[in-house]
Amino acid sequence: MAGADVDVGTxxxxxxxxxxxxxxxxxxxxxxxxxxxxLTLPTGGMQEDSAGKPEPAADKAKRPAEAAAAxxxxxxxxxxxAVGWPPVRSYRRNAMTVQSVKIKKEEETEKQQxxxxxxxxxxxxxxxxxxxxxxxxxxxxxxxYNTYKDLSIALQKMxxxxxxxxxxxKMVEAVNGSDVVTTYEDKDGDWMLVGDVPWEMFVASCxxxxxMKGSEAxxxxxxxxxxxxxxx
Amino acid sequence: xxxxxxxxxxxxxxxxxxxxxQAGAPPKRPRAAxxxxxxxxxxxxxxxxxxxxxxxxxxxxxxxxxxxxxVCRSWHRAESATRASVAVRxxxxxxxxxxxxxxxxAHHILLKGRPRFADFNLLPPGWAAxxxxxxxxxxxxxxFPALRxxxxxxxxxxxxxxxxLARSLPPSFRELSLLLCDGFSSRGxxxxxxxxxxxxxxxxxxxxxxxEEDDEVSDWVAAFPRGHTDLESLSxxxxxxxxxxxxxxxxxxxxxxxxxxxxxxxxxxxxxRRLMALTPRLTHLGTGSFRxxxxxxxxxxxxxxxxxxxxxxxxxxxxxxxxxxRDLAPEYLPTIATVAAxxxxxxxxxxxxxxxxxxxxxxxxxxxxxxxxxxxxxxEGLQAVAMCCKKLQVLRVLPLDAHEDADxxxxxxxxxAISEGCRDLxxxxxxxxxxxxxxxxxxxxxxxxxxxxxxCIMGRHRPDHVTGEPMDEGFGAIVRNCSxxxxxxxxxxxxxxxxxxxxxxxxxxxxxxxxxxxxxxxALQHILQGxxxxxxxxxxxxxxxxxxxxxxxxxxxxxxxxxxxxxxLTLQGCQEVARQLPxxxxxxxxxxxxxxxxxxxxxxxxxxxxxGPREDVPPFVKIL
Numbered sequence: 001m002a003g004a005d006v007d008v009g010t011x012x013x014x015x016x017x018x019x020x021x022x023x024x025x026x027x028x029x030x031x032x033x034x035x036x037x038x039l040t041l042p043t044g045g046m047q048e049d050s051a052g053k054p055e056p057a058a059d060k061a062k063r064p065a066e067a068a069a070a071x072x073x074x075x076x077x078x079x080x081x082a083v084g085w086p087p088v089r090s091y092r093r094n095a096m097t098v099q100s101v102k103i104k105k106e107e108e109t110e111k112q113q114x115x116x117x118x119x120x121x122x123x124x125x126x127x128x129x130x131x132x133x134x135x136x137x138x139x140x141x142x143x144x145y146n147t148y149k150d151l152s153i154a155l156q157k158m159x160x161x162x163x164x165x166x167x168x169x170k171m172v173e174a175v176n177g178s179d180v181v182t183t184y185e186d187k188d189g190d191w192m193l194v195g196d197v198p199w200e201m202f203v204a205s206c207x208x209x210x211x212m213k214g215s216e217a218x219x220x221x222x223x224x225x226x227x228x229x230x231x232x
Numbered sequence: 233x234x235x236x237x238x239x240x241x242x243x244x245x246x247x248x249x250x251x252x253x254q255a256g257a258p259p260k261r262p263r264a265a266x267x268x269x270x271x272x273x274x275x276x277x278x279x280x281x282x283x284x285x286x287x288x289x290x291x292x293x294x295x296x297x298x299x300x301x302x303v304c305r306s307w308h309r310a311e312s313a314t315r316a317s318v319a320v321r322x323x324x325x326x327x328x329x330x331x332x333x334x335x336x337x338a339h340h341i342l343l344k345g346r347p348r349f350a351d352f353n354l355l356p357p358g359w360a361a362x363x364x365x366x367x368x369x370x371x372x373x374x375x376f377p378a379l380r381x382x383x384x385x386x387x388x389x390x391x392x393x394x395x396x397l398a399r400s401l402p403p404s405f406r407e408l409s410l411l412l413c414d415g416f417s418s419r420g421x422x423x424x425x426x427x428x429x430x431x432x433x434x435x436x437x438x439x440x441x442x443x444e445e446d447d448e449v450s451d452w453v454a455a456f457p458r459g460h461t462d463l464e465s466l467s468x469x470x471x472x473x474x475x476x477x478x479x480x481x482x483x484x485x486x487x488x489x490x491x492x493x494x495x496x497x498x499x500x501x502x503x504x505r506r507l508m509a510l511t512p513r514l515t516h517l518g519t520g521s522f523r524x525x526x527x528x529x530x531x532x533x534x535x536x537x538x539x540x541x542x543x544x545x546x547x548x549x550x551x552x553x554x555x556x557x558r559d560l561a562p563e564y565l566p567t568i569a570t571v572a573a574x575x576x577x578x579x580x581x582x583x584x585x586x587x588x589x590x591x592x593x594x595x596x597x598x599x600x601x602x603x604x605x606x607x608x609x610x611x612e613g614l615q616a617v618a619m620c621c622k623k624l625q626v627l628r629v630l631p632l633d634a635h636e637d638a639d640x641x642x643x644x645x646x647x648x649a650i651s652e653g654c655r656d657l658x659x660x661x662x663x664x665x666x667x668x669x670x671x672x673x674x675x676x677x678x679x680x681x682x683x684x685x686x687x688c689i690m691g692r693h694r695p696d697h698v699t700g701e702p703m704d705e706g707f708g709a710i711v712r713n714c715s716x717x718x719x720x721x722x723x724x725x726x727x728x729x730x731x732x733x734x735x736x737x738x739x740x741x742x743x744x745x746x747x748x749x750x751x752x753x754x755a756l757q758h759i760l761q762g763x764x765x766x767x768x769x770x771x772x773x774x775x776x777x778x779x780x781x782x783x784x785x786x787x788x789x790x791x792x793x794x795x796x797x798x799x800x801l802t803l804q805g806c807q808e809v810a811r812q813l814p815x816x817x818x819x820x821x822x823x824x825x826x827x828x829x830x831x832x833x834x835x836x837x838x839x840x841x842x843x844g845p846r847e848d849v850p851p852f853v854k855i856l
Contacts, residue, residue: 088663
C-alpha cells in the first residue's frame, strides 16, 4: 500500500462557537498516529459586532490570525465572520463554493495543458453530508477537491451557517467547546474517521460523510488502522 | 360580464422583486378608534352600485384600489366585491377568514411570510412553521371559490399542505408559485401534479426542499396526467434531486402550451437540446447545467449542434429570457449569441463568467433590460455591459465568493461605467469589496430613474477607499438626486450624517435596510421622523437603542414591519412600544436558543396585525 502521504498539516479543527484551538487540543485524541481531521468553523461574530463601533477591517483580521498562530501547521482560521453577512442566501453560497473550487482546478489544469480545453471533472462523486444538529443534509462532490484541506474548507463554508444560529436547540453543547469530528461511511458500510487514508483511497471508498460529536467517534480509529494494515 | 384578472403579468416573475411593492394605502389597516355610528343610510341605489362595480373593475393598481376603498362605505363594498388580486403581505397580519369575508371574489392571492432577513440565517428555523396551516385549510374549504392563482413567498409549506390544496382547490385553479418557500419535498409536488387538473403554472423558485433519500424521491414529473396538459410554465431550478429525463421529455412533448421552462442543474446540454426541439415557441428558458453529460442524449453533441438549436430558437423570435447555466461549460457559451438580440432578461448569477467570456455575446444584447451576473465578470465585463446594453433597467452583481476578505473583483470602476452607460437604470444590487463616494454620487446624477439602490460593500465599516471618508456623501447624493427612490440598502462606514440625509431627502423611501452603520440613536431618529412613507425597516448590528425606537411611535402603524437585530434595545423600550400600540405584535426573538440570554434584546420583529398575537409561538420567541 502506498505510504500514507497525507500531510500532517491537514489537521483541521471543528471548533464550535466558544471553542478555540486550545479547547480542541484538550479534546479527545485517543490515537496518536491517526490524523484527526477536525474542521474549524468560524466563530459567530455577532456578539463582537453588536457594539457597532467602526473598526478598520485590518484590525478585525488580526484577531483570529493570532488565535491560529499557536499552531502554524494548521490552515489559518477564517476571519471572524458575522452571521448572515454578506447577505447572500446559503443556497447560493454553497453553489458558489463548489464552482470556485472547480475554477481553481481548471486553472491549474490549463496551466499544465495549454493546448487542451479544461473539460472539468469527468463525472462527479456526490456524497451526502450530515451534521448532527443541522436541520437538513447537504451534498458535496468529492471529485471537486484534491486534498482533505480543500474538502474541509468547503465543509466549513457549507456548515458555518449552522453553528451560529439556533436550530431549535438541537445543536451540540456549544459552551463546552466539545469537539466534533468528521467521519465517513465506506463501501463496506463501516464508519471511519476522515483523514486516516490517502486522499484518493478516501474518495474511492467514501459513500457518505457525517460530522458528529467527538465523544461518539472515539471507537472508530482502531478499525481504520487494522482494516488497512491487513490489506497492505 | 366577467371580471378580468387584475394581476399584472411580469415577464420573469422571479426577478421582479423590485416591482412588487406598490405605493399607497395597504389593503387593511387597524383603526385607532372606531368611527361614530352613522345615521340610517338611504336605501341603496342598486343601479349606482352596479355602475360603481363595473367601473372599479378597471382599477388594477393596488394603491388605487386601496385609495378607492377608503372613499366611503359603498365604494368600500364595491371595491371589496370586485378586487381580483389580493395581497396579504404578512400572513400573520390577517386571518384567512377575514380576507375571505372581505374579498370573496379573489382570483389571485399573494401571501408573504417570513421577513427577508430570515434568508440570511438570522431567524432560527421554526419561527412560524405553522402560519400557513389555517390558510391551507381555508383554501381547501373553498373560502375563495373563484381562486385561479396562488403565490407564496417565504412561507413554510408542508407536503400535507400541498396535498390538501391539490385535492381541494376549485377546478378553476390554474397557477401555483412557490418563491423562497421551504418545508416540502417531491412528495408534495407529486400530489400537485397528479391531482391539480388543469394546472397551467407550477413555478418552484429558490425554495429549500426537504432532503430525501434517493429511493424516496417521488417522480413528480411522471405524475402529471396522461394526455395533453395545459402547462404554460414549469420551473424547478431549485429542485436538487435528478428528474428522470424520459419523464421530463414526455411531459414537455405533451404540453403544447408550454412557454416557460426552467429546469434544474441535472439536465445536461444534450438533454436541453432535445427539450428545445420540442418547444419552439418558448419565451423563458432555464438551461439547467449547460454542460454536456454522460447520457445517451449527449452522445456526439458538439458546438455546431447547440448553435443550430439556439439559432432555431432565435428565428422563432420568442425567447426573451435565459437563466440556469448552473455548471457552465464555457466553450458552449457563444451559442447563446444567436438569441441574444431578442433577450430582455438574462440570469448568469450561477455562472462564473470572466470578462473575455462576456465579450463573446454581450455585444448582441441590445434589448437587455434585466441582467444578473457574478462579480467574476469584473470591472471590464461591466464596462462591456455599459457599452452594449443601453436599455438596461435592472442589474444585479452578486459575489462569487461571499466573504469579507474575498478577492476584489469589481469596484467603483464598474459602478461608474454602468452609471455612464445605462442611463435608464431603475434598480441595482451591487456587491463589492471597495467603493468610493465619487462613484455613488456619479450614479446619483447619471441615473435619475433609480427606484432601487442596494450597495453591499462586503467589508463591514469600510470607508471610501480613496479618501478614507465615510460613505455618507455617496448615500446622501442618492437620496437627494434620485427622486423616485423607493428602496435603499446601505453598507460601508456610515455616520449619523448619512441618516440625516436619508431622513431629510428620503421622502419617497418605502424600504430601508441598514447594517453595521451609524453612531447613535440620532440616526434612527432621523430615519423614523424623516421618511414619512417608510413601510419596511430592516436594521442589524447598529448602535441604536430605545430612544431611537421610541421616536417612531407616531409612524409604526403605517409600517408593515420593523426588524432590529444586534442593536442596543432593552426589554423596557420594547414593552413601551407594545403598551402604546396595542395593534402592534411585538416579537422578541432569541437567535441562539441554546444560549440563555438574560440582558438586552437580540431580535425585535414587530408588525401590525388585525388578529393579535399568534398562538403557535416557539420557545425562543416572546410576544409582548
